[in-house]
Amino acid sequence: MSQKLVLIDGHSILNRAFYGVPDLSNAEGLHTNAIYGFLNIMFKILEEEKPDYLAVAFDVHAPTFRHQMYQAYKGTRKPMPEELRQQVPVMKEVLKAMHITIMEQAGLEADDILGTLAKKAEQEGMEVSLVSGDRDLLQIATDHIKIRIPKTKQGRTEIEDYYAADVQAAYQVTPLQFIELKALMGDTADNIPGVPKVGEKTAQALMVEYGSLDNIYSHVEEISKKSIRESLIEHKDLAELSKTLATIKTDCDLQLDYDQAKAEGFYTPEAYTLCKRLEFKNLLGRFEKNAAATDTKITENFRIIEEKKEFLDFLKKAKKQKEIGLWLITEPAVGSNTKKEELLGASVSVPDAETVFYALKREQEPGGQLSLFEEVKQTVDETAEITAALQELSSVKGLRIATFDVKRQYDYLDHSGTEQYFDILIAAYLLNPLKNDYDPESIASEHLGIMIQGKAEVFGKRSFRTLLSEERKKAAEYTCYGAWVSVKCRKVLEDKLEVAGMKRLMNEMEMPLSLVLYDMQKEGVAVRREELKSYGDALVARIEELEHAIHEQAGVDFNINSPKQLGEVLFETMQIPGGKKTKTGYSTAADVLEKLSADYPIVRDILEYRGLTKLKSTYADGLAAFIEADGRIHTNFNQTITATGRISSTEPNLQNIPMRMELGRKIRKVFVPREGYEFMDADYSQIELRVLAHMSGDEQLIDAYRQEEDIHRITASKVFHTPFEEVTDLQRRNAKAVNFGIVYGISSFGLSQDLSISKKEAAQYIEQYFETYPKVKEFIDKLVADAKNKGYTETMFGRRRPIPELSSSNFMQRSFGERVAMNAPIQGTAADIIKIAMIKVWKALKEEELKSRLILQVHDELLIETALEEEARVREILTENMKSAADLAVTLEIDLHTGKDWYEAK
DNA sequence: CTGCACCGA
DNA sequence: ACGATTCGGTGCAGA
Numbered sequence A: 001m002s003q004k005l006v007l008i009d010g011h012s013i014l015n016r017a018f019y020g021v022p023d024l025s026n027a028e029g030l031h032t033n034a035i036y037g038f039l040n041i042m043f044k045i046l047e048e049e050k051p052d053y054l055a056v057a058f059d060v061h062a063p064t065f066r067h068q069m070y071q072a073y074k075g076t077r078k079p080m081p082e083e084l085r086q087q088v089p090v091m092k093e094v095l096k097a098m099h100i101t102i103m104e105q106a107g108l109e110a111d112d113i114l115g116t117l118a119k120k121a122e123q124e125g126m127e128v129s130l131v132s133g134d135r136d137l138l139q140i141a142t143d144h145i146k147i148r149i150p151k152t153k154q155g156r157t158e159i160e161d162y163y164a165a166d167v168q169a170a171y172q173v174t175p176l177q178f179i180e181l182k183a184l185m186g187d188t189a190d191n192i193p194g195v196p197k198v199g200e201k202t203a204q205a206l207m208v209e210y211g212s213l214d215n216i217y218s219h220v221e222e223i224s225k226k227s228i229r230e231s232l233i234e235h236k237d238l239a240e241l242s243k244t245l246a247t248i249k250t251d252c253d254l255q256l257d258y259d260q261a262k263a264e265g266f267y268t269p270e271a272y273t274l275c276k277r278l279e280f281k282n283l284l285g286r287f288e289k290n291a292a293a294t295d296t297k298i299t300e301n302f303r304i305i306e307e308k309k310e311f312l313d314f315l316k317k318a319k320k321q322k323e324i325g326l327w328l329i330t331e332p333a334v335g336s337n338t339k340k341e342e343l344l345g346a347s348v349s350v351p352d353a354e355t356v357f358y359a360l361k362r363e364q365e366p367g368g369q370l371s372l373f374e375e376v377k378q379t380v381d382e383t384a385e386i387t388a389a390l391q392e393l394s395s396v397k398g399l400r401i402a403t404f405d406v407k408r409q410y411d412y413l414d415h416s417g418t419e420q421y422f423d424i425l426i427a428a429y430l431l432n433p434l435k436n437d438y439d440p441e442s443i444a445s446e447h448l449g450i451m452i453q454g455k456a457e458v459f460g461k462r463s464f465r466t467l468l469s470e471e472r473k474k475a476a477e478y479t480c481y482g483a484w485v486s487v488k489c490r491k492v493l494e495d496k497l498e499v500a501g502m503k504r505l506m507n508e509m510e511m512p513l514s515l516v517l518y519d520m521q522k523e524g525v526a527v528r529r530e531e532l533k534s535y536g537d538a539l540v541a542r543i544e545e546l547e548h549a550i551h552e553q554a555g556v557d558f559n560i561n562s563p564k565q566l567g568e569v570l571f572e573t574m575q576i577p578g579g580k581k582t583k584t585g586y587s588t589a590a591d592v593l594e595k596l597s598a599d600y601p602i603v604r605d606i607l608e609y610r611g612l613t614k615l616k617s618t619y620a621d622g623l624a625a626f627i628e629a630d631g632r633i634h635t636n637f638n639q640t641i642t643a644t645g646r647i648s649s650t651e652p653n654l655q656n657i658p659m660r661m662e663l664g665r666k667i668r669k670v671f672v673p674r675e676g677y678e679f680m681d682a683d684y685s686q687i688e689l690r691v692l693a694h695m696s697g698d699e700q701l702i703d704a705y706r707q708e709e710d711i712h713r714i715t716a717s718k719v720f721h722t723p724f725e726e727v728t729d730l731q732r733r734n735a736k737a738v739n740f741g742i743v744y745g746i747s748s749f750g751l752s753q754d755l756s757i758s759k760k761e762a763a764q765y766i767e768q769y770f771e772t773y774p775k776v777k778e779f780i781d782k783l784v785a786d787a788k789n790k791g792y793t794e795t796m797f798g799r800r801r802p803i804p805e806l807s808s809s810n811f812m813q814r815s816f817g818e819r820v821a822m823n824a825p826i827q828g829t830a831a832d833i834i835k836i837a838m839i840k841v842w843k844a845l846k847e848e849e850l851k852s853r854l855i856l857q858v859h860d861e862l863l864i865e866t867a868l869e870e871e872a873r874v875r876e877i878l879t880e881n882m883k884s885a886a887d888l889a890v891t892l893e894i895d896l897h898t899g900k901d902w903y904e905a906k
Numbered sequence B: 001c002t003g004c005a006c007c008g009a
Numbered sequence C: 001a002c003g004a005t006t007c008g009g010t011g012c013a014g015a
Helices: A010-020 A033-049 A065-073 A087-097 A110-123 A135-140 A164-171 A175-185 A200-210 A213-218 A226-234 A236-246 A269-278 A281-294 A308-318 A372-394 A424-431 A440-448 A455-459 A464-470 A472-499 A503-523 A529-554 A563-573 A590-597 A601-624 A662-670 A687-696 A699-706 A711-719 A729-744 A748-755 A759-772 A774-790 A811-847 A868-883
Strands: A004-009 A053-057 A101-103 A127-131 A145-153 A156-162 A302-305 A323-332 A341-349 A355-359 A400-403 A421-423 A525-527 A636-638 A648-650 A677-684 A792-794 A800-802 A853-857 A861-867 A894-899
Touching (some): A004 A110, A010 A033, A010 A087, A010 A145, A033 A127, A033 A156, A033 A269, A033 A281, A053 A110, A110 A145, A135 A145, A135 A175, A164 A175, A200 A213, A269 A440, A281 A455, A302 A308, A302 A472, A308 A372, A323 A464, A323 A472, A341 A372, A341 A464, A341 A472, A400 A472, A421 A424, A424 A440, A424 A472, A440 A472, A455 A464, A472 A503, A503 A811, A503 A853, A529 A601, A590 A601, A677 A868, A687 A729, A687 A811, A699 A711, A699 A774, A711 A729, A711 A759, A748 A759, A759 A774, A774 A792, A774 A811, A811 A853, A811 A861, A861 A868
Parallel strands (some): A004 A053, A053 A101, A127 A145, A302 A355
Antiparallel strands (some): A323 A341, A636 A648, A677 A894, A853 A861
């Protein structure tokens, strides 16, 4: 069988990919969509063709002969967008890393390179596939040269294939005639002028009838249509120029080195690392699968310790080190409804020496004769013994411990403080808060530039527990890597934090906070299960009524929860005017429905139904599922999720319990303190606006806060030049909306939507606002300008947020970046402040050995389960520490309440 | 697995 | 002419 060569038109495919794939960028702010699309297309082709050889051709940027001819004719080519231009060198880097031959030569266009190589290969008896987005290449097609044109349709890549016969079928001309067809009709994308007035249809008809350009001009007088005839005659020179432009050279002096172009060995560690850096998660699996073939992974000194005694001895010796890496693998106990993490394995890495792994005896040894009781007892004893040793190790003064995700491990470590720990998860997050997930392997790749096995590759969908029994060695190796990478990364990450000015943020804020959050999670919050149940039952009764009424009014039974069905019923079956939106059908969003609710009772019922089913599923049922054996909900506070530095809460999310509507708000009654305790809840009063006042230094805004009056009313008074006492409710509402808008990164459109006013009016409000607070305007302008210069924003405490969108040429993307640049420093600083407050409050409670506990944080609010007898002192602690968390030009004020449940305390 | 809808700050 | 306020999480439907 003949051999197969795949040739790829680099720029053309990159171009296609750029416009076909939505904008992506990695954490460095590098746009990556074209590279991603290119690789996807290339892999698809490789899989289909399984070629023997592969090469990619690029244009060199120096102008070529054909360019010059064209430029002489008409100006310059339109420039490549910046987002694409920056991807070209990276693309080449990726290809080089994959050992793929890149052909480029000054003076030659990619087309000419491709044409020449294709023809040569054909003569040598090969089958050639030429991949390009450019139909120009169709002239090269023969029975052995297939032109493949990828199209991206709705995320799927489809490829049109053209042999010579297919060109004939599609265009009624041979590939050679195709050149002249192009010359006649022109092609703006390829900068071929063509003959004016001759389009695709006319050109095709002419070519079919006369067969060639020469023949057309020989019979030009016979052409019946006057305008066409005259244009042809008048622009004969253009036709000839176009032909020259359209003709691809196939006789260039170049040679493909087939040895180097062998289609194999793509999956190199360098390429893998690059793909990691570019954050092509979908592609990584491909590398991992093929990694065995190019296995160059580092072989470190890893060892499994089987005997408990030996492991304990190792831990003892480790105490003498200055620094170790430590990683404990924990998983929730099987079949329990608690989140208590069970210790399964531990790895300790001694720098420049060895890394050991020890697995706790969790599963029955083969042939074991132990009774269940004995087995459990042994496990418990062993866990206690190992835990004690780990705690001893981790409390050694002067021993630095690098680890990954310390919050999950405090159960088994000394957690009287955090000074000894360095969490690479948190460090990686601070350096780069935009990433979706941080695992040891991606940190290793990004910060150490090495490729280690990924969790997905090792585990698949298996739990650690399963892996440990099935492939003990792999489990051990994975854990060892975690400890090894942690300690290896520590200095690198610390240096990067230092350079970025985030060292104190790391050591004095985030590390201590990890312990505060651990305690809060462990503490949990009591929930009255029966109350929650009856709340749900009450909802069901009303939901069923509404469901019946809605079906009745619609005349059909349908799923009200399906936006698709609902849209069809409302806007088609019932013919309610309200129009289309969204790509998937009619919009049934609340703001659309609200406009209709006055006229259509069914819409009102639907809105009520929506609200109630939301309460039922997300809150009544949703929360009930998270109540653990101790009668409490232990939410997870995540420290490394948000781009701005806020904490997030999951499983369940306790930061979005209903508040605004009375019915929903009642859910808060099921959150209760334990016996002998009450809830004390304090929230910051407009913390973001106060941060804005401080950071901008605007005297007017600062002065407004010094008056200790309703800030929105003062703003209204200043903005609308109305005496304070005469400010109307409407004026106040508008001023409040602008205040919020400023914090969010305002646009006049957004404000107009918010206030249901015209864009023009909204713009006017904003202008007046800026006149009132001129330094606020200066400040947010400066935020955007600085962010554009530096590529990131900063909070008062040095927390960074990169904003890659600011360099986009796409208006929407860029505007988004600008709003983010205004919002992130404000929201982020507020987040920093409450984190400081949390740490101070937590410390105070601890130092005074109080029984009261910090249990929840809701962005600007702290909830303390307060022992009744400690109320006065806790009130002082909370007030004092929240107010003094930051020293601003305005005071930090709080609203504090106590109550027998969360409803009352808020 | 994605889009929609909707809850909070 | 168009776009069109930030940060999150969860549940559901429908592919």
